[in-house]
Amino acid sequence: MRHNRLRALLTAGEPSIGTHLLSTWPTLVELVGQAGNYDYVEFTAEYSPFTMHDLDNLGRALELKDLGGMIKIEQTQWTHQAMRAIGSGFQSILFADLRTVADAEACVAAVRAEEPRSGGRLGVGMRRDVGTVRDGGSPAYVAALDEVVIAVMVEKRECVEDLDAILSVKGLDMVQFGGSDYSMSMGLTGQRDHPEVKKAERFTIEMALKKGLHPRVELGDIRQAAPYLEIGVKHFCIGWDVRILHDWWRVNGEGMRAMVAGAKGVGAVAAGSKEKVATY
Secondary structure (H helix, E strand, C coil): CCCCHHHHHHHHCCCEEEEEECCCCHHHHHHHHHHCCCCEEEECHHHCCCCHHHHHHHHHHHHHCCCEEEEEECHHHHHHHHHHHHHHCCCEEEECCCCCHHHHHHHHHCCCECCCCCCCCECCCCCHHHCCCCCCCCHHHHHHHHHCEEEEEECCHHHHHCHHHHCCCCCCCEEEECHHHHHHHCCCCCCCCCHHHHHHHHHHHHHHHHCCCEEEEEECCHHHCHHHHHCCCCEEEEEEHHHHHHHHHHHHHHHHHHHHHHHHHHHHHHHHHHHHHHHC
16 A cells, blocks of 8 residues: 555644646646655646546556645535545545534545444445555555545635534544635625634634644745744645646736737837838
8 A cells, every 4th residue: 555645744743735736637747746845736626627537547647756645525526536536546635615513524434444443434445546456455455544634624604613523523634724615605705805704714723723633725825825834834735737827828928918019019110210211
């Protein structure tokens, strides 16, 4: 069974850095690995089209570059997608849309083995994580499922209101606040910086630390990291492939368009000067 890099960092109390991919192109995982600065890749499946074959191919690329793999899944897919992602080689699941204690318990059960000690729902499978035919149903398989990192999104009003009880559920590891969803659930759609939203974010981070869990923060710009570092956050996921591309295309396209327009203007002036000379 493969070493779980993210679990090892959490156990050692070390920081972790990840990045997001919405693309299923495995070469992007390889490029992240070649950058040499990341511990894991989050495939943000909640927002992306993909097939079961894509999960296997991403799993192979993660292993090739010795990266951890996290997948973000929405509530209606918790059990099925968690099972298939783990089987493909992902070793961390980020569960979206939690609202209740029962939801948190369901998340834990979705990744643990269905045996008395673990108390989960996963049975034996012939998938990539066990070498298809090698370690399925073995003690090593059960142990590997126990090591899967369970991360949860705190992004609904009900979740924040019952956060103490929800984060007391045994088996949770990482906690991330979702400002966009939370603001919408509060009737403050689009107001991620509203005082009530920022208050809930701070409350979530402090509650996670109080419970001995690991708060995780998403950043589009690393200049935003300092306030989180100051209050004890050590786990960050930075950048999205689609945002990086969009920003580059926008900024450089605007710049190139302005240069071309400027050159056209200069050419027109030059042409006018020649015409005057020719007239004289």
